Amino acid sequence: MKKIKLAQQHSSRLIYGCMRIAGDNSAKGRAKGKQAIQAAIEAGYNHFDHADIYGSGECESLFGELLKESPRLRDHMIITSKAGIRVANNRSPQYYDFSNRYLTQQVETSLKRLNTDYLDLFLLHRPDYLFNASDVAQTFQQLKASGKVKNFGVSNFSPSQVSLLQSALNEPLLVNQIEINIHNISSFTDGTLDQCQQLGITPIAWCPLGGVVYPAWGNTFSNHDQVRIETELAQQARRYDCQPWQLILAWLLKHPANICPIIGSTTPERIHAAKKALELNYSHDDWYRLLEARNGNAVP
Numbered sequence: 001m002k003k004i005k006l007a008q009q010h011s012s013r014l015i016y017g018c019m020r021i022a023g024d025n026s027a028k029g030r031a032k033g034k035q036a037i038q039a040a041i042e043a044g045y046n047h048f049d050h051a052d053i054y055g056s057g058e059c060e061s062l063f064g065e066l067l068k069e070s071p072r073l074r075d076h077m078i079i080t081s082k083a084g085i086r087v088a089n090n091r092s093p094q095y096y097d098f099s100n101r102y103l104t105q106q107v108e109t110s111l112k113r114l115n116t117d118y119l120d121l122f123l124l125h126r127p128d129y130l131f132n133a134s135d136v137a138q139t140f141q142q143l144k145a146s147g148k149v150k151n152f153g154v155s156n157f158s159p160s161q162v163s164l165l166q167s168a169l170n171e172p173l174l175v176n177q178i179e180i181n182i183h184n185i186s187s188f189t190d191g192t193l194d195q196c197q198q199l200g201i202t203p204i205a206w207c208p209l210g211g212v213v214y215p216a217w218g219n220t221f222s223n224h225d226q227v228r229i230e231t232e233l234a235q236q237a238r239r240y241d242c243q244p245w246q247l248i249l250a251w252l253l254k255h256p257a258n259i260c261p262i263i264g265s266t267t268p269e270r271i272h273a274a275k276k277a278l279e280l281n282y283s284h285d286d287w288y289r290l291l292e293a294r295n296g297n298a299v300p
């Protein structure tokens with residue numbers, strides 16, 4: 001698997017997303033999740049994406065079971081986890097919380113569930129509108145000094161939120177994990193990917209197949225747009241001798257910001273087959289053809 005440098009480590013260019021690995025949390029669902037992780041390891045993924053809230057913690061616990069069974073795997077892995085979203089319950093609405101106490105508690109809980117002593121990367125899951133950059137910087141410093149976290153990043157942050165937080169830190173934010181797919185390309189134009197290139201931040205794409213393979217986060221194309229995009233994808237897929245969804249990944253990989261898509265499939269064949277996107281010699285003009293099909297008009 002092709003790799004990309006992340007601080008002192010080398011991450012597989014495709015990251016394996018663990019949000020769905022616990023399935024419905026039945027024995028059958030969990031066994032499928034374990035098979036998916038094993039398939040990802042065999043296929044050469046070495047970077048695994050988690051969050052405290054995935055499967056209400058069950059996704060981290062399942063992954064931790066695997067690490068307990070095979071502790072040696074840990075040395076060759078990059079493990080990311082995220083926190084900051086407090087899920088609604090019958091006493092309170094969902095909200096974001098970057099307080100020192102909450103983030104520290106969530107990191108410690110994730111470590112216990114994952115059966116590991118440290119996270120390679122800890123991300124703030126969604127921007128807390130009430131965050132104080134100096135307070136977060138202090139929390140990061142403490143987490144690093146304690147050895148619980150090696151490096152930090154953010155998720156779903158705007159460029160100005162990244163700049164604000166970065167201005168208070170004495171170490172670089174390594175990643176911004178955002179939704180990027182054929183439906184949601186706001187990062188192409190809102191400065192997010194420009195900032196990533198400028199500051200050496202790696203953009204990580206969640207839901208990379210959203211919009212065509214399944215609805216993007218809460219959004220779909222109209223039937224008319226969908227047909228036009230799928231027609232272009234089918235034509236290109238014939239020329240590149242691949243499947244349409246692999247082309248969508250190649251389209252993201254072509255961007256000079258070095259986007260790393262997170263593959264969230266739990267189907268071993270798809271986890272392996274996603275690698276084909278890394279081998280496609282995807283051309284500049286085909287990239288624009290797909291953009292044109294997506295937009296419904298040519299670029300001016």
Ligand SMILES: NC(=O)c1ccc[n+]([C@@H]2O[C@H](COP(=O)([O-])OP(=O)(O)OC[C@H]3O[C@@H](n4cnc5c(N)ncnc54)[C@H](OP(=O)(O)O)[C@@H]3O)[C@@H](O)[C@H]2O)c1
Nearest residue numbers: 017018019049155206207208209245262263264265266267
């Ligand atoms: N930071 C954030 O706010 C945030 C938000 C959402 C997700 N994430 C991260 O991003 C990762 C990926 O997100 P995701 O799981 O939504 O993305 P994804 O990989 O784009 O989609 C996975 C879903 O699409 C299906 N699928 C994948 N390839 C397919 C294909 N070729 N044909 C038909 N169906 C296909 C999968 O089904 P099968 O399992 O049956 O193959 C699965 O249901 C998550 O695991 C998580 O780590 C982060």
